[in-house]
Amino acid sequence: xxxxxxxxxxxxxxxxxxxxxxxxxxxxxxxxxxxxxxxxxxxxxxxxxxxxxxxxxxxxxxxxxxxxxxxxxxxxxxxxxxxxxxxxxxxxxxxxxxxxxxxxxxxxxxxxxxxxxxxxxxxxxxxxxxxxxxxxxxxxxxxxxxxxxxxxxxxxxxxxxxxxxxxxxxxxxxxxxxxxxxxxxxxxxxxxxxxxxxxxxxxxxxxxxxxxxxxxxxxxxxxxxxxxxxxxxxxxxxxxxxxxxxxxxxxxxxxxxxxxxxxxxxxxxxxxxxxxxxxxxxxxxxxxxxxxxxxxxxxxxxxxxxxxxxxxxxxxxxxxxxxxxxxxxxxxxxxxxxxxxxxxxxxxxxxxxxxxxx
Amino acid sequence: xxxxxxxxxxxxxxxxxxxxxxxxxxxxxxxxxxxxxxxxxxxxxxxxxxxxxxxxxxxxxxxxxxxxxxxxxxxxxxxxxxxxxxxxxxxxxxxxxxxxxxxxxxxxxxxxxxxxxxxxxxxxxxxxxxxxxxxxxxxxxxxxxxxxxxxxxxxxxxxxxxxxxxxxxxxxxxxxxxxxxxxxxxxxxxxxxxxxxxxxxxxxxxxxxxxxxxxxxxxxxxxxxxxxxxxxxxxxxxxxxxxxxxxxxxxxxxxxxxxxxxxxxxxxxxxxxxxxxxxxxxxxxxxxxxxxxxxxxxxxxxxxxxxxxxxxxxxxxxxxxxxxxxxxxxxxxxxxxxxxxxxxxxxxxxxxxxxxxxxxxxxxxxxxxxxxxxxxxxxxxxxxxxxxxxxxxxxxxxxxxxxxxxxxxxxxxxxxxxxxxxxxxxxxxxxxxxxxxxxxxxxxxxxxxxxxxxxxxxxxxxxxx
Numbered sequence: 001x002x003x004x005x006x007x008x009x010x011x012x013x014x015x016x017x018x019x020x021x022x023x024x025x026x027x028x029x030x031x032x033x034x035x036x037x038x039x040x041x042x043x044x045x046x047x048x049x050x051x052x053x054x055x056x057x058x059x060x061x062x063x064x065x066x067x068x069x070x071x072x073x074x075x076x077x078x079x080x081x082x083x084x085x086x087x088x089x090x091x092x093x094x095x096x097x098x099x100x101x102x103x104x105x106x107x108x109x110x111x112x113x114x115x116x117x118x119x120x121x122x123x124x125x126x127x128x129x130x131x132x133x134x135x136x137x138x139x140x141x142x143x144x145x146x147x148x149x150x151x152x153x154x155x156x157x158x159x160x161x162x163x164x165x166x167x168x169x170x171x172x173x174x175x176x177x178x179x180x181x182x183x184x185x186x187x188x189x190x191x192x193x194x195x196x197x198x199x200x201x202x203x204x205x206x207x208x209x210x211x212x213x214x215x216x217x218x219x220x221x222x223x224x225x226x227x228x229x230x231x232x233x234x235x236x237x238x239x240x241x242x243x244x245x246x247x248x249x250x251x252x253x254x255x256x257x258x259x260x261x262x263x264x265x266x267x268x269x270x271x272x273x274x275x276x277x278x279x280x281x282x283x284x285x286x287x288x289x290x291x292x293x294x295x296x297x298x299x300x301x302x303x304x305x306x307x308x309x310x311x312x313x314x315x316x317x318x319x320x321x322x323x324x325x326x327x328x329x330x331x332x333x334x335x336x337x338x339x340x341x342x343x344x345x346x347x348x349x350x351x352x353x354x355x356x357x358x
Numbered sequence: 359x360x361x362x363x364x365x366x367x368x369x370x371x372x373x374x375x376x377x378x379x380x381x382x383x384x385x386x387x388x389x390x391x392x393x394x395x396x397x398x399x400x401x402x403x404x405x406x407x408x409x410x411x412x413x414x415x416x417x418x419x420x421x422x423x424x425x426x427x428x429x430x431x432x433x434x435x436x437x438x439x440x441x442x443x444x445x446x447x448x449x450x451x452x453x454x455x456x457x458x459x460x461x462x463x464x465x466x467x468x469x470x471x472x473x474x475x476x477x478x479x480x481x482x483x484x485x486x487x488x489x490x491x492x493x494x495x496x497x498x499x500x501x502x503x504x505x506x507x508x509x510x511x512x513x514x515x516x517x518x519x520x521x522x523x524x525x526x527x528x529x530x531x532x533x534x535x536x537x538x539x540x541x542x543x544x545x546x547x548x549x550x551x552x553x554x555x556x557x558x559x560x561x562x563x564x565x566x567x568x569x570x571x572x573x574x575x576x577x578x579x580x581x582x583x584x585x586x587x588x589x590x591x592x593x594x595x596x597x598x599x600x601x602x603x604x605x606x607x608x609x610x611x612x613x614x615x616x617x618x619x620x621x622x623x624x625x626x627x628x629x630x631x632x633x634x635x636x637x638x639x640x641x642x643x644x645x646x647x648x649x650x651x652x653x654x655x656x657x658x659x660x661x662x663x664x665x666x667x668x669x670x671x672x673x674x675x676x677x678x679x680x681x682x683x684x685x686x687x688x689x690x691x692x693x694x695x696x697x698x699x700x701x702x703x704x705x706x707x708x709x710x711x712x713x714x715x716x717x718x719x720x721x722x723x724x725x726x727x728x729x730x731x732x733x734x735x736x737x738x739x740x741x742x743x744x745x746x747x748x749x750x751x752x753x754x755x756x757x758x759x760x761x762x763x764x765x766x767x768x769x770x771x772x773x774x775x776x777x778x779x780x781x782x783x784x785x786x787x788x789x790x791x792x793x794x795x796x797x798x799x800x801x802x803x804x805x806x807x808x809x810x811x812x813x814x815x816x817x818x819x820x821x822x823x
Binding site: 112 | 431434444445449452460461484485
């Protein structure tokens, strides 16, 4: 598997020169190229998933397509949305495949006719909630979890649900003051989405927000930063962290513990779309069909993108969740509410009250 | 084309009904399909229009004014409502009082001339796809801010079209089922309709060849017409056979006596030696054979009249023509050159429904009677009176004896006369002709000496013709 892998790291400037991205445009965080360098076809995948997490999936796909060079660009979700939208308006998409955890942004892109349609046996087997208009598909299953530092949080105090978390933060001299972290929703599309869906889902979020204000909780930008800080003990607890990253980290560093909130657990499916007019649409649909095929799902599960945490139900080990507690974030036009400019401003205004500037 | 038409003429009734029903179902089906599609589209449109209005109102009611600014948090429920059309893209735009977009898609153009505050629907496009929009207005009159905010919400048409097609498809299923049922029903009905015909045909086939009694008319009204015609036809056949039988028996009866008399005279002649007597016998034989000839003539003419009365189509004829024909034929001049015959014709045509030949025969007989038994002058003419048209022969004799008059019309009344050198068939013929054409023979004596024999018929008015 490693044998055929030709891995090279390139930087944004290189990208700029080679693919003539508009000068004013945002840039990917990281770019890697897979597959034979001399292959006749090139597939450009833009994704919010960390390269290290997604690489095994890409490699498994390329094993079935030796004629393909795959360029993987890692983007921040907000940048990816802005860039994709701008390219869509200009009618010159650069990417062949766009995968984002900011599914509300993807819904908005599809709503603006930026995607092309594809129907195959694999896409038809997806549940209706995980596809929209046959232009947007949910490829992963990742829970939003609470993580904690195993050494510093006594087992009795590990919050099993949002109510437990509220109880921890309630005492005036709580040791958790200033040591609970969550996403900075202004900078992270995913964090905004989780917070927004939380606000829709239950009234708990209002109380939680109020508790965060009182205890001066910390906001942070990215999944990996938050997880590492919890492991280091800088923060004791982090709320609404993407389960796949947390579990991936936990496999190397067991200082963190993972909890699926029992009151309800949001489940995110990263959304994939093929931009309208993509240069290599045929390879893009092949990539999609591969991700949805049994083989693709197996690789995704290995990469923790289809989370094993959600499957403990059958194993009846550890903490199990009733199926009603799982709240998948479906791909529906209703998600556009989250992307609405005025709604976003109102929501963020409230957020800024909670977390005054640094 | 003509061969096709003629072939159609011979097509079975079942095939015709099948063809008719098929045509009906096809055209009806096309019309109903079009109607169903129109209805489906209308139903889908109104159903999803309501969704739009609901969502727009939901959004409009979520607008609040905070610190002198309109503030909106889009209600999730509004979009859930719109997501009931799961695969349709959603366009929305919130427009402030000055036409500036507060949020949503700038791309959505408001229709021109939007002034009122009612909900307005309009068709437009959304990123290249046809879409339908509604505009809902909300007016604010707060201390810090006042004005009208318009909420535009729209959707692409996928769900609407799918629903319209679905409704149409279901309607077509029902249509196909009912069409099939109608076909089945038509087959059953046609079978039921033809049952009486089969029964009639079976009844006819089983009949004795000589049985000409009327068929049972207790059949459906439409076939009753046919049965009645058939019965009338059989009645005519029956009457003709009757009259033929009568003719044969009459002829046999009437010829037997004079022929026997002739044979007797001939026997006498061969036995007689006396030349003087022989001469007398020859004279008698001559008289007898002449009388037999006349009898034969009359019998044949009676047969003719009776035959024609039943078999010849009636025509509209002018009685004056009959008079003139008889007069111009001039039999009377041969028969009795000493008696003058005077035609007296009406000014107007005298129309009746009858057969010219029969009438001529009857009038000739009446005329010859008048010439034989009456006295000059003999008049022949036509009159119309109270809707009765008559053709008559008049003379100045006293007419026949009352007992002959009363026996008139029976078949053997002439037997008494036949022995004399005449046949009494003349009046019988006239009587038969009168009866065949719904008329009657009227014999009247006017004053002392005028006897008139008239054939009276219902008159056909000229304008009714």
